[in-house]
Amino acid sequence: MASADDELIREYLVESQEHLATIENDLLEMEQAGEAIDEQLVNRVFRAAHSIKGGAGFFNLTRIRELAHRTESILDMVRSRQMVPTPEMVGVLLLAFDQLRLMLADWATSNEVDISEFVSALSSLTASSLPEHERDSLERTVSLPVPGASRLIEVGAFDLAQARRGGRSIYLVEYDLIRDLQRKNRSPMEMISKLSRCGTILEARCDFEGIGTLDDEPVSSIAFEILYASALEPELINDLLEALPRSVKVIDNQGAMVSLAELHGSVPGAAKPDTLMEVRAGGGRGPASGDPASGDPASGDPASSDSASGATGSGATGSGATGSGATGSGGSATPNTGASGKPIAVESTIRLNVALLDSLMNLAGEMVLSRNQLNEAVDHEDLNEIRASVHRLSLVTSELQSMVALTRMQPVGSLFAKFPRVVRDLARDLGKQAQLRIEGGEVEIDKSILEGLSDPLTHMIRNAVDHGIEAPAQRRASGKPESGTIVLRATHQAGQVVIEVADDGKGLSGERVGAAMLRKGMISADQLSNMSERDKMMLIFLPGVSTAEKLSDISGRGVGMDVVKTNLDKLGGKIEIDSALGRGTTFRIKLPLTLAIIPSLLVSENGQRYAIPQGSVSELIRIPAEQVKERIDFSAERPLLLLRNRLVPLVSLGGLAANSGTKQPLVEGPVHIVLVDAGFTQYGLIVEALHDSVEIVVKPLGRHLQGLPDYAGATILGDGRVALILDVAGLAGRAALRESSDQTQQQDAVGEPQSELRSMLLFDNAPGERCALPIEAVKRVERVGQEQIQHLGGRRSWQSGEVLLPVLALSDFAQVGSIDGSQSWVVIEFEYRGRRIGLLAAEPVDLIECPLEVDRETLRQRGISGSAFIEGQTTLLLELGDLAEDKYSPAAGAAETELGATAAGQAASILIAEDSDFFRNQIRHLVEAVGYSAVTATDGAEAWRLLEQHGSEIRLVATDVEMPALDGLELTRRIRCDARFRDLPVIALSALAGEEEVARGLAAGVTEYQVKLDPDLLLSGIDRALNHAGQ
């Protein structure tokens, strides 16, 4: 019995928690709606309170029942428009529901909780809305004698009167728990919620005292009585109570009724025809079937009908007032003796869609079937059959795996739901006005991530109210609506869930954060001067910022934000800040869909395989043996990869493992590099070999290995071996890679001074004209005699060893002075796109490391990216790309013309539309590597905009099919419908390339439909399309 009870109460608790989860927001909405009462909304809250009450009665949780009952009364009056929701009322209700939640969490002791404070607050609300003469009904109770039992059912006179409103009938429904419910596989909660839908449960109770102890004879029946008010007529009530209760009695206005035994066999109505009736399943129609006021049991809640006939003569048989209606049997009544006092952890249960469960069951069956086939095949030693079975088994397994993963997915809405209350309460406390808008609550995410998200999100939202949203007066002054808006938004983006907390408040100033950090000595002035605005904002995530910056006891911008970040890190999440002063701040959290299964790249080193989560892999690079020398440089014995005019630090996985750090000489042969993004820095991981990308199940490492930063866990590969999952950020730490705020490739924002800490090579151009180059770009510097520079064919060159190096001078393309004979000449050799080029310069040559405030405007011109003040002198910063491109590109590109140029002989621009960063970059790198230039867009809409801007330059569009905003096919249709672009080749790239998809694509007008991403196929497709178009 104890276990059955356990299950029952668990069910009740889970259901109650679910009701409570949505109740807050419903109440808040009620508050906002005010007089414009939304009946559905009120009904929902009402039913929640109602079913909590019903269950509490069943389990003899008297205090919970009482409290739920009081809230219910108020809600009932709201829905019948006897009361209008006010902020005060909602406040009291919120508190009452909070209390209910607490009591439910610790249900075993809930009967001892003092709730008088809540009860009196609630009853005074009820009383205040009643006319004088009815107020006393609140205090009176009516006792209904239960025939054949010594007990009375007591019910408040007011409640009874309320229940009769609208001509509803009152029934006393008696179930036998064992015979009527348990044997028929029904649960009491099921009945309660069913009844609640079509009426009101005034009282529900269960006779547990009659059960006795375990030593007694097993009981065969337990009475469960429900006092129920419904607009359903007696004939119809049977349909509702399909579980065939032991008896149903009608209670008339005088509170009289007759038991089944007394009526048995007699003509209904013989004794007191107008006052009582008894109904059995399919039983005869009662004569007192009044007028069929509402006949349809399915039609919502009868109480919402406005035919309020007012309170009928409130219970005439009012027996002596016994105070509150709750006359529970005290603390001993806890039905569950087995697990006494131990609250059941409701959170550990999860609700599953039955359809999902069914398909899981199916799959499990399939799996057993496959196993049996496999067994048989093994017995017969039939290799073909074994192969087939294994194949089948593996299909079933992966389906099962993804299905099981689905069971863990929960909508974020269940978490978001608690925040409107947080915002409301906090805003009230702070004297601000703020509302929370929730978007994308239906987005699903792994349960464990969702749970871990609760604290960080709460913190961020409190922060937004406390420090984001300004006081009403201040908002008015800055021309904003007085009430601030916080948007909590969840979206799916490229296999990730993105959650944004955006406020329209005062915004965050990176300058101010930086200055504050500086004051506190958290960072040095040097560091600060090297930071971009965004980096400075990110400083609020530094640990220890909180205590000093604490602005209020609620939350400070920065208070505990380090905890937020740490928590998110644990979930594999990344956080970004966007802020505009005066306009608001947006925190953006990117989370993996699930922690349990992640797509990963397998690599191997020293015969052992490792997995790298795909999310941190940005590019795979294989450098053929003969190019290793050219493309990998060493600076202070640390290898650097020259990648698209950028130097990327390299870390050797084998070197790390062997503890020789990064100073490991490169082995002979091709080098495989995984370009990884560790958040704060990007680096290349040199591995022995690259393998497939697989989905892996993450398993934790044991305690001995927990503290290692290098690994994120382990996984078991197909052959049963264990592969460690690399943590790229941890490895960066191991390799002692410095954080780089290197955003050079994105620094095209003109006018904003940018600062970087860079090692620069200083030299003169014309006398006194100081120039500088980043040292990474420089391969060597050699002093040359003026006569060593040859002038041939209009170009300078210099014989460097066996190579004839082309030599450029800055004055060739920039408006600067020329180097003259009075200076000592040097040639600075650098490499651009695999070609060695020399730059003519003059001594003195110097090497310095300094923070650089780059002015990218004043002196900018072709070949010069800007200027900086170095060692007391304005210095020109050279742009090698421009130099090499302008002067040398035609020749340098010659080798690549076949691929990179169109028939017209010109580098063509390709517009890439792809929402996945990974694929977009892959495609861009692919086409750039063969000499095309690329314009990229993250969705179709952006692509269309770009097309309209750069229409004439774009020669081909490569587009993803599935994209937000405007998908690839729609984009294609637009292109085809526009006279300007009608003939533009469009290559559609999709993960789906079934016949149907291809047909749809071709119908939309794509030139070619490809599965992404086959590099060779794509390049040949581009080649075909462009050369065809060019002819």
Place this chain on the structure above:
Amino acid sequence: MQSRSVQKTGPSQLLATFRVSDAWYALEADVVLEVIRVSSVTAVAHAPAEVVGVINLRGRIVTLLDVGLLLGVGASTIGRSSRILVAEDHGEYIGLLSDQVGDVRDVAVSSMQPPPANMPEGQVRYCKGVYRAGSRVISLLDARSLVAASEAVPTAAN
């Protein structure tokens, strides 16, 4: 031999015996879940020295410890007779690499003697006591302290 020791004395305990290097040791049999052969071990760079690597035990990742290194008698080399004793502690499975496993013995608790004074420092901390079995001296080790994570794991030089 087993039955004799049981008859003589009162309470007894079952011990799983194993050899590391040239000495015999034992663990209480009830902490040893199973004894398995050594299959493929995945090495873990930067792990504490006593961690041989990780293995897959029916889908669980099990950390394999070198008992020889823990006891200070030198690293084990995995050979044909090497076996892994799998112990459970706080819900985690941990493998203990031994050079050979012996029988499970039923030993009278009273025949146990405290660790001898000349036992090496490194072993005393794991040793609950010793007893004689025929010509062998067997040290009973405390599984819990054996599998407890050693001092702070060295972290990356940041």
